[in-house]
Amino acid sequence: MKKGNRKKKMLTLTIIISLITLLWILHRFLSLPHSDSSNKSTQQFPQNHSDELLSNVTPEQYGADGFDHNLDTNGLQEAINNSSKVILKNGATYIIDKPLTSNHSITITSEDEGKSPAVILQKNKTSAFIFENKPVNTTNVVERISKNDRYVVVESTTGMKKGDLIHLKSDKLWYWDNRSYLKKGGLYKITMIKDHQVYLDRELSESYTIGRDEKVTAKAYANHEINLKGISFTHPKPYDTKMVILQFSSNANISDVTVNNSKITGIFLNKTFHSTIHDVYMNLSVTKNTGLGYGIQDYGGSGTIIQNSIFKNVRRGVDFSGDTPSRYGIVTDSKAYGAKMGGLAPGNSGFGTHSTAETILFENNAVENFDQAFLVRGNDITIKNNLHSGKSNYFLSLGYGNHVTLKNNAYKSTNNESLRSFVFIKDTYFGSLVAQGNTDNDNPTFIDGNLKHLEKLTLQKKLSIN
Template sequence: MKSIYKWTVGAMVVCGFQFATMDHTFALTDKAVTPEQYGANGSDNLPDTAALQRALNVSKNVVLKGGATYYINKPLTVDHTIKITTTGGKANIVKTTMRNKEVAFTFHNETTFNTVMWDSAKKGQEYIIVYSTKGVKAGDLVHLKSSKLWKWDNRGYLSKGELLRVSKVEKNKIYFETPLRDSYYVTGEKVTVTGYEDKQLIMENVSFSYPQPFNANKPLVLVEAATNSKLENVEVRNSKTLGILLDRTYKTTVNRMYANLGTTKDINSGYGIQDYGGLYTRVTNSYFTNVRRGIDFSGVTPSRSGYAANNTAVGPVRYTLASGNSGYGTHSTAEDILFEDNTSVNFNYGYISRGDRITIRNNTAYGTMTAMVAASYGDHINVYNNFYKNDKGGNAEQFLRVVKTFDGNVSLRHNYAGVLTGDFVQNDSPYLKSLQLYRNRAIFIHKASNPAYLIKSLGSVKLENTLTQDNLMTMRVGKKAFSSGFNLTSNTNKIDWKY
């Protein structure tokens, strides 16, 4: 199967990124090609940019030489479904030109239609009605973005919205594979509807890097609006800002990724990989070091139903990097995210939550940190069966820190912490609604004259629908007490006063 593409001399500018283009007309083939066919060497210090770009342009199946190092002096881009693999072993692509706001590799998916919603749609509905369905077809991705802000926006641009995949089109109705996760009202709310073709990226055994740590203010690798993509054994190095950015992708799986970014304290991002407004992204069996955060789920509209499991993130001791650094987290808009069986070493926090229905389950943390878990914005934070210990030196101050902006509920069940130097839960927020603590265990070395508390609030807060049952504080040093700063008198609470 062949498609005809035409490329012209000059430059193509897409979403603020500039890519070199070529002057030829060619047939896009399924046949495997190598950059060596177009003049690449992979074993000298000369740029292989043109040969790599030509291979990416002409084929859906590009095979790099395992063990080769390809130097590029311009960004690479591809805008069609493609598989990029090697002959065995890892192939290295080194971007020698370190320019601000340039990306080493971009998988670009051009917008195919734009319209707006014609009628209101409720959460759980399987379709929307739009002004025009011209250009829309089954398998396309659709991104909804509302003029209304997300519930927990504090920046003035985090919006209601979501990513969906089209199942069928009937007149002015677009049906989706999954129900709507939010409600939209055409009175007083404008919802833009943007579409993208069904395109896939498969990449295996490829390393991208700069020669030394560099802040380009852009990711090293950018994947836009891809469907069912797979990144296996992909490596990113020396991109201080961001390793891989998944921008509104659907069912992307990332396995055995490695990131060593060289992030420094002046960098406020520093994510190994960031899912930005995607749906069903999975990151597993990966390793992150010298990052401000290993895995981040966020977006201008919410990242949803993401999954991170069996990963390891290793950071410096707390306060070394910009504030809010953590092994894993959701930092802007995120809903229904699961972190499971991951390991976090050092950082300010092991896991940070900003979103709705974020679950942190069966994870481990080591080292010196402020708290294993921090809740900053959102609601329905579930923290179950996690384990903090100081085997690698250092201690945590608290197990949970509730930041001053949080206005929801946190549930802590069957967690273990040893050793803590402060309180099990410290609340800084006047808006905290409720806590559930069930069968948590912690060991304390508390050298202050005041006691270590099971739950402590820095200001007076009245809790409702709160549960504490069968929790245990074991003191190696210091005194313990049940609570401070909380009003627990509501008859909706179930308090056993055990600690």
């Protein structure tokens, strides 16, 4: 080969290698987060694929500063848009004026556990954080479903995959309460898809007469996980808001979180799957005119677990309900503190279920100063080993539903108070009640109300407590 040709080929190869190197450097540069101190508006829902998201970013990389008095909304939002994990500075107060939003899996946490948590101060009368998961498929169930079936047959499975959520909603009313928006249905995890058959993580809780007089819509949602840890969400004063909203998330974990001054709801779980909430503190500052005032509301979810949490100045610490049933919820080792008698809107209770709830457990909780410790509407509700004290009318107020178990609970007077009765049966309850081993300071009236409607009553003689 001639010497000139060899030189030309070597030069060409050198140029190609240089171009490849330059493109690689440019790609790396564009992938890095950049500070934006201009505070310009940003797109709230990015188009990033989850495997392209950065990890361990801070809002300071995008222009936020939690130690001044300027708005941090855009810096926080850009950090969320571009990351799978956002780390907030301990002791910082990030000021926002609109909700922070996400539509992908995200962790938001303070940097060092055990130190002063970061504060997200929502200055306006709106939510502080919203996770919104849009459906990947909306279709109809096309074959009859029997109770205990493990799959449903749908018109289309396009966009669905294993691990996604599927929400079923009938056009038929929930069994025990005829309010028009309370429907049969439920939330499940997809375990397998075979042709038009979608297999579920649990047996179906009810039957559906598809093709005769009932229509069931099925919506599928991608599997996204949310983690919030070591954060204080607050308003500057009490506002009628829902502070944190999660919609169709999977395996959410909320821990060491505080919510202040959000009078409607502290944490609203809208059809979430296997959410775990522990060591949270709620002080909602509700008043007599607050209609909801729920610390945590599980609305049509599945498998929510709430542990070791405190609820103050709430109308209800935890509520299970929904336009379709909330199922398999558990509240344990938590405390709810109410106002003095007459200080809250009617229907207040430490904990409760509100019609569309099924297979719920309350265990080892403490309640003080509500009109009733527990208000129950629903099916298969178990209340055991809970302690109630202070000024109150009833330990349990019962209406709508069936199969309620009340076991080894106690009311204890703290200042010579007494209950009207331990259990009150409303005219709307026609189901069964098992009450065993409960204590109430020897109050002569253990159960009152419309006992004639009870389908079955199993009542063990109460004990006394000194």
